[in-house]
Amino acid sequence: MKYVLTIISLLLAFNFSKAETKLLIHIFSNSQIRDIDFEVFSGKYEVVDTSGKVLGILQKNEVLQIRSFGKLMLLTKNGDTLGIEEKVELRSAGFLNILELTPIRPAIHSRVYDDDMIIEIESNSSLKIINNVQLEHYVAGVIEAEAGIGNNEEFFKVQAVSTRTFALKNMNKHEEEGFHLCDQTHCQVYQGRCSRTDIMIATSKTAGQVMIDSEGELISAVFHSNSGGQTANSEDVWSKALPYLRSKIDSFSIGQRSYSWTQSMKKQEWLDYLNRTYNYPIDDLLEQKKVLSFSQPYRKVWLTNGISLKRIRQDLHLRSTFFNISTEGDIVTFTGRGFGHGVGMSQEGAIKMAKIGYSYDYILKFYYSGIEIIQLDELNIN
Ligand SMILES: [Zn+2]
Structure with missing residues (x-):
């Protein structure tokens, strides 16, 4: 726990740097996993214990099995024991490092993840699995998990800036539990690596971009399905008046699916x-x-x-x-x-705007009054 908290405080203490920002995401957070396989899909990994000692190397297609064992975890590779630990890290050591995770107990469909993993045993003997993932990989993964609406590059850019802003704004939601965000709707749904190139391209074209208000604070990028032709003031729904969540006429939502x-x-x-x-x-x-x-x-x-x-x-x-x-x-x-609370961005309105040729930054500034889009390394987080 101490180690993870140190990572969080380091991330919070320094200004963000676009290339290096990583997030700690608790994955399979609604399951109690006791037995799981990690297969190297691409790249290479080091299995590292809490003292920094390398217990083993995993090459492409090699599998590390981690099984809960009372208050400890048993680590095996090809039937050989690598160690019995409370906590272990799978650290990227190659190029394009990707893992496939297959929970055995309970049996859950495999998922593929970018970057590093931190696995530790919890007091109830289940495994807490944290994906230490680069921000941009996470953003693309979230867009794919929530995709199904608006297959349009400009709309994916809208989603990328919103998802990134949400993630950084809510980084301390789970601070006491030793990670930043969970992978459920409580935070943002994230089911691993993005497999769609159109989403990856839209994400990388907006890499590092976030929305701030006139005070320089990250905004709450709230959205709903359809405004019904007029968005609502934040205070009319949640009591707090925010300068960027103002009611405005939104003709783009008119006539859309949930109008x-x-x-x-x-x-x-x-x-x-x-x-x-x-x-x-x-x-x-x-x-x-x-x-x-x-x-x-x-x-x-x-x-x-x-x-x-x-x-x-x-x-x-x-x-x-x-x-x-x-x-x-x-x-x-x-x-x-309309459909939904009506505050902030109308998703159907934004999709319509993207389809008729408005740019992602124009769309975001239309729904969030008076905001600016900046690079996150220009952002001061204290
Ligand atoms: Zn959460």
Whole structure:
């Protein structure tokens, strides 16, 4: 633990240098692995113990097996024991160093990772596996894991700058556990090495670029699926007003896949919900009219006094807060625009912008007001 924390403090203490920045990512973080194979896919690795002693060398296609053994780990290569350790590092020693990891117990599909690994035994006898990975390799891996939307180089560049900014902004999320980020949605989904050249090219064309606000701080690059034609202010959703998360008209989201939706319910259920939740005077016909017919040509925050659209969205599982209400007979219909919280970047809007020829930096500056894109070695992290 001490060793890992030292790495973190070194990373935090110095200004970032584009070529050297590495992250400690806890991989297979939702599994309790007790037995796993590491096969050298490319390059060469040294197996190093905590004192720095090299226990063995792994050449291409050679396999190191690490098995939990009570409070220790047993390391074997071709049936030969390399050591019994609490912690070990697989350190790159060749060119283009890539490992294939195959968990045996539990059995999980193999995944391929760039760069180095730190493996240690945890108090419950499972193995904690940390990928000590170059920032750019990590960024490309995250984009691939989240890909499936917007196959467009300019949009991949948008994602690369956002992913990099998020990673560095959230580097101390898991500091006490001895790594920077986990590989689940809690941080960013990361399933190893990027295998797509289009994503790698987009990542390298924006290498080292991050977004900062007017104070020089890394921004929270929040996003959603579709703004419905207007983004929301951060304080309308999360109470904190941030200068770069301002509501703005976004015509690029109009007509895209998640632009419009409708949802209906019985009029009496809707009125009962309001009465039960807010003690709303549903017997007062004037008050009733306000909640049976409602429109927001521009985004509003409240349905009526004290009833927030955000709460209604949550309770009724609506796709957005940007909806109108109409009533016909005993049916109330919500006719909405957009999908998600509406703050920051609309993914579908950004994809549309990329497709019609806007550049990635223009797209980011459109959705994040007043930001600058800089190289991370110009960034001061204290
Ligand atoms: Zn996490």
